[in-house]
Amino acid sequence: MSAEAVVLGELLAAEHAAVWGYGVIGAHLDVHRRVAAVAAYDAHRLLRDSLLVRMRARGLTTPGPLTAYQLTVTTAGSAVQQAISLEDGMCVLWRDLVASTDSTELRGLAVRALSNAAVRAVHWRQAIGVRPVTVPLPGTP
């Protein structure tokens, strides 16, 4: 399997997990922050669908979501912490896709997705007062 196909599979699995994760995260937040969680949930659903379309077009097998995922969320604070690590993790994978494909179209999707995930992580850090709110190079572990 090509490096591109491997990363696409990892990304799809991770976007499935992100969609599930934001369902749990959102349930622990107050109304104001839940709006941001719902927007993030929608963004990850769109990314999951974008990946499905592109993987099918390439004849790749598309992993489905798991029944449940391991996610420890007990308070609003821990929910936001989980959102931050979720977005940081997605940044790493989207950056991996940039490094694994020469397709301009996939690179464009990955560059946008990396930026948007990094920006969501900044918003979540701002929400709970984590400093600094930015990281120098989003997507580098």
Place this chain on the structure above:
Amino acid sequence: MLVAGALSFVAACRTKAAPRAVDPDVALRSAALAREQALLDAYGSVVAAQPALAGRLQPLAADKAAHVAALGTPVPGISTVTTLAALTALERTAATEHGRAALTASRSLAPLLASLSASSSCALVAL
């Protein structure tokens, strides 16, 4: 002997005449360095003009310094940018330009450019 000599002469001419392959990453990397250096200089001049903004801008300036270090040799310059609005515009352009460069760069340079684009998008939120 003469034939071999003539052939090696032809080969030598060919080697000389062959166009030198230009690595497109070289131009992309130096353009990215110029953008990050301009941003770093701009953060410095905005803080100099408006010291009250230092607390907010210094962490972002530190990100820019890390970018410059990741790209090559810093060539500090003097920036004419002194307002937050102008700095915001510069970050917005950098996000777009880094993102565009990431589409065509090699697989080794493109991820760095993608991260730089994301970093500028994040700075727009944090400014």
